[in-house]
Amino acid sequence: MSDLDTWWRDVGNAAVVGTARRPVPPLPDLGPSGVQARPAGQPREEALLDAAALGGAALRAGRRLDHAEPPEAAPDDQRAEAPRRAVQLLELVLTQPPAGAAQRTGLLAHWLRAADDAGCRVPHVLVPTLLTLATGSRELRRPTAAVLDERGRWLAGLREDWSWVTDAAAGAEARSASRAAGIAPPADEWGRLPSTDRVAVLSSVRAHDPAAARELISSTWASDSARDRRSHLETLRIGLGPDDEPLLEAALDDRAGTVREISTELLDVLPGSARAARMAERLRPLVRRTGLLGRGVEVTLPDEPDPAGVRDGLGKPPPRRSARGWWLEQLCAGAPLEVWAELTGADPSATVKRLTDAQATDALAGIRRAVQARRDPEWAAALLERGWDATLVPALPRERRERIVLQRVDATTERVHEIGSVVGSVDAPWSPDFSVALVSRLRASRFGSAMVMASMPHLLAGLHPAALDPLERWIESTGADQTLTTNLRNLLQFHSVKRSITEAFR
């Protein structure tokens, strides 16, 4: 410790207790600085204050610098920064979200996905803001992690509350790797993956190489828990095809009821399967044509099934269902729809009419399920002629789907509570024609304001940019309805920003 340090410590001690109780240490020799103590005879308290002034100045100006290791630098980024225009839009969404704060997450998610698809990264300066936002809202984490690149991941590693990035980035990477190549992980690695990740991996592999995913499922089938077996089978929904039949057929003998249940459900989707043929075989004797011209139909309920029938899904009915009615429904849901032409000699439309006349509700319920599962457009149309059912709409080809939904909107212009499910049955994004037509119908409705409110989530997700002009014209004429104006304006802003984002990455 130097003289000066000792002196300053003693000055400090004197200051704490006061000069009334302790003397002030004499100034050490400061050598070339030329600073000298005042002549003796100065009151103690003034000597202390002099010393404080001197020491303070020395501390401030003369303190040696610390030395420290420089921090580890971030690796070089792999991706290019997002285009300038896109960056401006991101700034806009971050700092002053158009369309209200509530829609910020939606726009951000769109931006992040567009950036990832374009292989871009977020500009460095916006990384902290983005990380902070994504820390607060989970659905943004994965898309954020995907566009951070090296610099962003490095930054996130420096802060505890950003540690989620490591996991999310690994997930995003695995996903983008498998999205690009669709490569299944090696068997031993698959075996070690935790259950939650396995489903994600299966889903992505399944999308590119269904057989590889199926092999992964089989490879650990014997040792997996019933719960895992079920959730793995569920992923077969992606790209389900005849090749999956053997695995599903085998799963009908599974010891767990939940696994058997999902395999019958999936086999319902495959009209060419052996099980479908068996179900048709069981159904045939139950359906009889009636009337002179054979234009009627009569359906009898099945009897107690044999063990093979139980294995095919003719088991215990759901609560408060008649067992025989349930079995009939199961038969109709599992059999190929073609069997009806053979049994009634009529097309789907006429068949549905005759079954309706015969009040064969259980049979119709089964057919409905088969149509939903197999997305059969002709049968879906036939059923929709008899009555509205939003769950059948997705089975129709887009053009027809949009037309039928518009008809439904026309028929229900006064039923606000229904509009959401009606327009929601057309999956986003919507076609230009449909979008424009829908906006004009909403505008014409007496309850336009409430209808917009009720269908807002779908309008945000689905509307095509072509509807923005009509939307703008509508806003100009809304008059005093503030809620409507605000909703429409948010809608307009949301879509115009979204469109700009998409364009900015082109």
Next chain:
Amino acid sequence: MTRWTAQQVAGLAPDASSLTAARRLARPGPWSDTGSTPTLLWGKCQGSGKTPYQVSIDLIGPAFRCSCPSRKFPCKHGLALLLLWVDGSGSVADADEAAGFAQEWASERSARAEAKAAGDAAKSTRTPDPAAAAKRLEERLALMDGGMDDFARWLTDLARSGTASARQQSYAWWDGTAARLVDAQLPGLADDVRSVGGAVSGRPDWAERLLVALGRWWTATRAWSARESLGEDQLGDLRAYLGWSTSTESVRRADAVTDRWLVLGAHRSDDGRLQQQRTWLRGNASGEIVQVLDFAAGGQVLPVARVVGSSLDATLARYPGAAVRRALFVDEPAVADDRGRMPSGASLEEARSAAAQAWGRNPWARRVPVVLADVRVGVDRVVDADGASVRLTDDADVWPLLALTGGRPARVFGELEESRLRPLTVVVAGDGGGSGDGDGEVVGL
């Protein structure tokens, strides 16, 4: 000219609802006849009435005019037009000549400014009653003398009884001392006493802090009693510390420098009562760094921050002082076309030594501006090429800085305060890499 950022526009809004309203209007729909020159921005906004509102904005001031009846200032139309302009999507095109109504307003404004300048000049030539002025000065000095004597006695009492007992005192005791200093027209000193008094009870390093503060205050009383022997510059620095303001008129009259000034960096603070904005400028020819201070209290709005890294052609008048000088714009600066180059910067050791020299000349300077070369930013400190390191101030937002530098050497402009650095600006190396004198992007933090 570079368009602003949306954040800058947001900073101008008088309140949150104006900004929200402006965002709704910030789309091409309601606008017509828009355009901008480097100094003016204008447009017509269709409101609920028949005639559209005419909006004109002077980008340099900035100043606003809108024909709408709103009492908010700036109104939502002005903000919306700025947002639209910032957005850069082409809805506000660059024009060579301003629209009639905007040009008219701009001419009116400059005519008014000239008239005012002429009036000011007339005012300053109008000789005030020298006898009355001398009497007022004498009264003030007597008051300050009395206050300083009183304060010196308070200091020696404190030194005698010890800082430990001062620490036991309630805040009211410190506040009382500060209030007496205010009465003696020493408000700057009073602020310092209040801030130290507020910190002593809570901080683990209170003893040294208080001791250093005592030394600073004692130096002030000594300097004051010896003020006859101080040079004008030294007296200027002391006056600034004590809070004896220098009238802007007298500053304007003396010591003006015309130069091209690079905006090195800016800092805003808000203590709840008063907002302050410090802008650091560096003269191209002189190499001198000065600070321009703006204040806003109550509902006032600080002037828009100058764009960091831009150059201004301006005449700056400097306040009397020896080092770390304050200055004011004598007239409205013109934004120069070229972006200035950041000075190349120094090592931490050089910066520390330059700061020590500045403090040697002006012990009252709270902080000293420094440009650092090749420093690597860590979570709580910077490290230079020699391995020397300085901690960052507690109020520094280090995350954007870390994100921008990624742990690589960069040039950083900031303020050395006590023994810490408050980073204000960073020069981010371009894709070419390296951090030498090559031009990088200058980013204000």
